[in-house]
Amino acid sequence: MSKPLAGQVVVVSGSFRAYNHETIKYIVEQLGGTFSATVTDACTHLVTSKAAHPADQQAIALGNDIKIVSLDWLTDSRDKQTHMYESPYSLALPAPGKPSVDGTGPRRSGRTTQSQSQSQSQSQSQSQSQVQSQPPAQSQPAKTNGKAKKRAKNKKDEDDEDDAADQPPAKKQKADPADTKTQTKAKAAKDAKDTKDTKDTKDSKPTKATKDTKAAKNDESVLNVPVDDPVPNKSSYKVWQDKGVVFDAALNKTDSGANNNKFYFIQLLEGPNSGDFSTWTRWGRVGEKGQISHLKASSFDQAMNTFEKKFKDKSGLAWAKRNDAPKNNKYTYLERSYEDESAKKPKKDKPKDNKPKKEIKKAECTLVKPVQDLVALIFNQTHLNAAMEDMSYDAKKLPLGNLSQKTLLQGFEILKQLDALVHDPVKAAQSPADINRLSNQYFSLIPHAFGRNRPPVLRSAPQIKKEVEMLEALTDMEISSKIMSASEEDDDNPVHILDRQFLGLGLNEMTPLDHASTEFTELAEYLTRSHGATHSIKYDVSTDSNNATGKTTELTVCDQLRNIFRVERHGENERYEKSPYANIPNSCRRLLWHGSRTTNYGGILSQGLRIAPPEAPVTGYMFGKGVYFADVSSKSANYCYHDLSDNIGLLMLCDVEVGNSMLELTSSDYRAGDLVKKANKLATLGRGQAIPSGWKDAGCVHKDLAGVLMPDCSNPLASDSSNGVWLQYNEYIVYDVAQIRIKYLLEVGMKY
Secondary structure (H helix, E strand, O other): OOOOOOOOEEEEEOOOOOOOHHHHHHHHHHOOOEEEOOOOOOOOEEEEOOOOOHHHHHHHHOOOOOEEEOHHHHHHHHHHOOOOOOHHHEOOOOOOOOOOOOOOOOOOOOOOOHHHHHHHHHHOOOHHHHHHHOOOOOOOHHHHHHHHHHHHHHHHHHHHHHHHOOOOOOOOOOOOHHHHHHHHHHHHHHHHHHHHHHOOOOOOOHHHHHHHHHHHHOOOOOEEOOOOOOOOOHHHOEEOEEOOEEOEEEEEEEEOOOOEEEEEEEEEEEOOOOOOEEEEEEEEEOOOOOEEEEEEOOOHHHHHHHHHHHHHHHHOOOHHHOOOOOOOOOOEEOOEOOEEHHHOOOOOOOOOOOOOOOOOOOOOOOOOHHHHHHHHHHOOHHHHHHHHHHOOEOOOOOOHHHEOHHHHHHHHHHHHHHHHHHOOHHHHHHOHHHHHHHHHHHHHHOOEOOOOOOOOOOOOHHHHHHHHHHHHHHHHHHHHHHHHHHOOOOOOOOOOHHHHHHHHHOEEEEEEOOOOOHHHHHHHHHHHHOOOOOOOOEOOEEEOOOOOOOOEEEOOHHHHEEEEEEEEEOOHHHHHHHOOOOOOOOOOEEEEEEEEOHHHHHHHHHHOOOOOOOOOOHHHOOOOOOEEEEOOHHHHHOOOOHHHOOOEEEEEEEEEEOOOOOEEEOOOOOOHHHHHHHOOOOEEEEOEEEEOOOEEEHHHOOHHHOOOEEEOOOOOOEEOOOOOOOEEEOEEEEOOHHHEEEEEEEEEEOEO
């Protein structure tokens, strides 16, 4: 039986909210069709997001009866597994000569002059491409040669600049200010002259353009966009914004084969004086400061044209189409998110006088000391930086505060495509070029600092799994970063910063337990007596200073366990009570461990434990996409990365509905999530060799846990010698977060 799109050749134009071009290519090929990167004689369908797209007109011009359809045609064909009739999805072309009104044209000053308006209405769909690439008339050979030479020179300058990005930084020498100034002026004059040749509109008067564009922006919310750090007197500049568009471009390019791992920053800056506009660029190898250029402009339009030209030179895309799929062998545009400046409390200008300044009394923290220490641990910037460095993530290139959810999902999607190739040995052997391309695409999107080392190629399952774990960690850390940013230090704020950060978690309860209480000692026993014999991690082994021998001794439980907190997340109990798991006849709830980096808990406590998104590769997880738990504390402790947080780890105990009975597996199976549903189960049990010797009612810990089971640690772990069991310890996996309620958080000293 032939596939729905057998014999069809599909080309794509434009950008789509939930699909990139690689995903669309995958769908086309899964349906038996052929994907084409460009419009050719063989194309049968053009999938586009806009009827007036220039590529549509190109398709019609070929006269090949290419069907122009929306993305829905393709997705519906996939969902119904049939070749859908094109007519309902057809996109009509605009009337000939009608100017584009889709807002994709390049942005200029806030006001369009009469002459500009006439020019745009006559040739809006052709303006920039004609200026840059239209063949000159044969009657002007001398001029043609001059332009050709100029284009060749410009291309050489671009190549030289691009090559310099990956060169090792020169030894630092004290630059002569006069020389630096002269070089900057010369570079600015050259770029201004180049820009003048590529402009498609006349410069408007700077004063008028500035006044009009500022007036247009008054009614709009202003985003907090940081000016690049190396900009001289950066506090005097602002990054230009217009109608929600921020003229701040972060570009990245990774090519393992060429040992390229470089960035390119472009910002359109507005200075302190009327009509003061400039274009700032910085480029170099990821993880390094790089080289800089500050191009002054005589007008707003000139600065804008320079910005757009630089962007297109590096990315191959027009600025208006920056969200389109990245071009091969070009830089990738990184979408960044920004805070709304209007939402932040404006700082009051302090009056200047010669009177003695009164000492400002800082707000006192209202949290009890153990909670203060815990909040300070979770929102520790030093630990956050250490975690990102450990993962090789370059936070300078794409700070957590600017990391968008869309970028993270795109990263997951690329890893999913890579995993599909790597997981199949036949495909992997047949597609080395595709693996290299996708690997480069991933590292271009998610910047990694490899120093001067060659960027790796993601060609194995363990490599991909490591990157999946990194993206999951970044998702939580990005939430922590936003909570930290929202509660920045402010002398005038009557609420202490730790109180603000704690409020950002949105918890109903976080109560430190009395170390002498039964609740504390029962949980402490569960921690220490469920330690796996094969795990090298230890709970705080230290030298006892009172011991005359000076020998290393294990500390008491109270010293090992700094604190235990009883926790209730807002809405978690209500979610469970409203779920189908609240009153099931085959209920079996267990108190189980889950470990994670301290830097992830801002996201976990505020948003809850989450399941990997659909974009993530399913084969990166032993038992499918779910939330994983253990009945052995040290198994979860290995995921705490305590060495990056001053040898302190955070472990959770969760009330988890696993049902009776579970789907029991003796080896990994990434299809487990689907198998659980088919078997009408609630969870997977990955059976281990070392298991609890028995279970008891957790009501002995707290009355609210009556009916929940926890391991009876009065006896050591038992052995399961069943044939085929190869996991060392049990793993429990649930596939619905409604089955989970976080109950305790343990702050534990850990060492290897």
